[in-house]
Amino acid sequence: MSQVHVFTVEMTCEGCSNAVKRVLDKLGDQVTDVDINLNEKSVHVTSSLSSDEILEKLKKTGKEVKYIKSSDV
């Protein structure tokens, strides 16, 4: 079952948001949609992975990451 997981990621330029996107894209089929809003520093990830698993990946970018919430699709 997929959920939409929402995170706040400290992104300040398109280089930042592209890096986040690239990390999530590497998760392949386990992630079905990624929606990044640079101004709001928000990242929505539709995935069969748990929020913790995605949080771990996002932290590897070296950026400050905060988990906000998950909702059923």
Next chain:
Amino acid sequence: MSQVHVFTVEMTCEGCSNAVKRVLDKLGDQVTDVDINLNEKSVHVTSSLSSDEILEKLKKTGKEVKYIKSSDV
């Protein structure tokens, strides 16, 4: 034996360079010095780790990384 490993990392703002710094800082005692030049997109890492090990860590940031060279300290 420590070496200085040089990489080019696609960094476009201080958020980018801080993220790179944070990832390298997490390597603890294995890294003795980090010198990042945002304008030149260069990252100098003084470390007992191999260039490949550092390259792997840098790639996890989601940024484009290119290995340049290593020199003895």
